[in-house]
Amino acid sequence: MIGRLNHVAIAVPDLEKAASMYRSTLGAKVSDPVPEPGHGVTVVFVELPNTKIELLHPLGEASPIQAFLDKNPSGGMHHLCYEVDDILAARDKLKGEGARVLGNGEPKVGAHGKPVLFLHPKDFCGTLVELEQA
């Protein structure tokens, strides 16, 4: 059911430092910071030949990644995003198998303007999973 790995998201305490590390040390193609107030994050996109890395930094009071950084002060992998063809069909199949969908269970428009859902990390080997309808 899942398709390509769309991105790996990494929460970082210092966005400039993280972007510079990916650009200079690792030699990757790195975007300018993109504020996404609707998602409570500022994102730097790292483009790799086969996928993307998204460096996430909290934006605003109610950022969903602030609590993660409080627990992981030096940053860490926040979630993986897999592409699916039909997000509602994927959700219904997963719910039928007992997986927990976060929030109200309805897809939201994600950072790339496409519908996304998040799945409970305890149901997926301790990894927060995002599904994006590609």
Ligand code: CO
């Ligand atoms: Co994501």
